[in-house]
Amino acid sequence: MFNLLEITSDTWTTVGIVAAIFAGSALLIAILILVVGKVFKVNVDEKITKILENLAGANCGGCGCSGCSGFAAKLASGDASLGDCHVTSPEKKEEIAKLLGVEITHEERTVAVVKCHGGAENCGENFEYKGNPTCAACNSLLGGNKMCTFGCLGCGDCKVVCPEKAIEVTDKLAEVDPDKCISCGACINTCPKHIIERIPASAPVYVACSSPCRAKEVMSVCKVGCIGCGKCARTCPHGAITMKDNLPVFDYTKCTGCLKCVEACPRNIILKRGVATIESDAPAVQQQENA
Amino acid sequence: MGTMIAIILAGVFTNNFITVKTYGICPFLGVSKKTSSAAGMGIAVTIVMVLATLVTYPVYRYVMVPLKFDFLEIIFFIFIIASLVQMLEMIIRKLSPALYNSMGIYLPLITTNCAVLGVTELVIGDMSQFLAGASMNVGWAVLYSLFAGLGFTLIMILMSGMRERLNYYKTPKALAGFPTAMVTASLICMAFMVFTYIQL
Structure with a gap:
């Protein structure tokens, strides 16, 4: 049998042979990798890198993808629409639309709201949570210590994940600052009660309750919760409100902001949104009219 | 049959890679924060372990030993495993983008994983205690590496499950996070210590 180490007794020759073995096998493996690389070549779309450059790069995950790179790939393949990203500026979105060769549809800015108004003074606790x-x-732990199963727990998980520090927790109730909110959806995905929702930034009113329970159940746990009486739906002169699961659902395209529902609500749970918010959204509304 | 059962039990329990042999501790502590990523890592390690053994065992047995350069085994195995993982990554990326997205990020991490190198070194060493008189061959080597990988995955999932639950508990500030993970790891190892005394 051929024996590498017996044919030579000289140390340096042995070292040379070992080096030759390595050089040889390295060459072999290099060629193999090269061949495999050629055969299994994946064409990375140049479009994707260009789209990625124009995206905001927040990697917030609000679009449902793992990050901006994932969203860029989905955009390029046409599986996602630009409207899914709420962070990228309109100018950059136009750039991307040019790259994709699609018409940009101006979508109104949206903001997140916490659909609960049962702070510590309105909604009691079942037990003391420590x-x-x-x-x-x-x-x-038993669905939290709030008496209402659909109430904000007020521990501030949403505040922790918010990249813009737009959420404040006061009196066991989280509240989103609509001027700071970029609508990335981090809080929406984090909230274990699923009571944070997106609404148009220009929406004049929203219902601050998520409880689908009937009147008696709601009244026994919360002083302000929606009892699903439907008075708002009957009062609304524009037909913008429909009742679903004992809660009013707003159609903001029909809502004119007459605030009749706010006056009608016996529980005062339909809240009027701040004037400052609507002012700051003036350009967003204009965009919609242009489109 | 007896040999097969002995090898399976050895891979998963009595000679578990993490708890008994303490190989692959870096992914064990590093990638065990979430069950989904721990399971992905475990499966990726298992696949690479099997493929690595499938290549290195014949190379060692039929090329390196006859040519008498088997003293270069460690450096040669690293060589083979690194290039193998590289090629595997390319192939998966081309053939199954979905699999690449879920597993691809772990593959480069495994290139220099001690668990993978460990299994290839173990199967060429003295395995007589599990083989019960049968002689070692490629089949047994691959079987052992497969179940060693599954044992690795088992511990990864156990650990990540515990760490996920531990997030919900209030721990003293000095112990929160990584120190708790170390204590958990030692408790798992102690629990698995009991299998060491089973004579196969």
Whole structure:
């Protein structure tokens, strides 16, 4: 049998042979990798890198993709629409639309709202919670200590994840600052109660309750919760409100902001949104009219 | 049959890679924060382990030993495993983008994983205690590496499940996070210590 080490007794020759073995096998493997690389070549679309450059790069995950790179790939393949990104500026979106060769549809800016108004003074507690101060931990214990199953737990998980620091928790109730909100959806995905929702930034009113329970159940746990009486739907002169699951659902395209529903609500749970918010959204509304 | 059962039990329990042999501790502590990523890592390690053994065992047995350069085994195995993982990544990327998205990020991490190198080194060493008189061959080597990988995955999933649950508990500030993970790891290892005394 051929024996590498017996044919030579000289140390340096042995080293040379070992080096030759390595050089040889390295060459072999290099060629192999080269061949595999050629055979299994993946064509990376140049469009994707260009789209990625124009995206905001927040990697917030609000579009449902793992990050901006994932969203760029989906955009290029046509599986996603530009409207899914709420962070990228309109100018950059136009650039991307040019790259994709599609018409940009101006979509109105949206903001997140916490659909609960049951702070500590309105909604009581079933028990005293002394665990880890996160909503996820509190919720895992009998669904939290709020008497209402659909109420804000007020531990501020949404405040922690908010990249823009737009959420404040006062009196066990989270509130989103609509001027700072970029509508990335981080809080919406985090909230264990799923009571944070997107509404148009120009929406004049919203219902601050998420409880689908009937009047008696709501009244026994919360002083302000929506009892699903439907008075707002009957009052609305524009037919913008429909009742679903004991809660009013607003059609903001029909709502004119007459505030008749706010006056009609016996529980005062339909809240008027701040004037400052609507002013700051003036350009967004204009965009919609242009389009 | 006896040999097969002995090898399976050895891979998963008595000679578990993490708890008994303490190989692959970096992914064990680093990628065990979420069950989904821990399972992905475990499956990726298992696949690479099997493929690596499938290539390195014949190379060692039929090329390196006859040509008498088997003393270069470690450096040669690293060589083979690194290039193998590289090629595997390219192939997966082309053939199954979905699989690449879920598993691809772990593949480069495994290139220099000690668990993978460990299994290739173990199967060429003295395995007589599990083989019960049968002689070692490629089949047994691959079987052992497959179940060693599954044992690795089992511990990864156990650990990540515990760490996920531990997030919900209030721990003293000095112990929160990584120190708790170390304590959890030692408890898992102690629990698996009991299998060491089973004579196969």
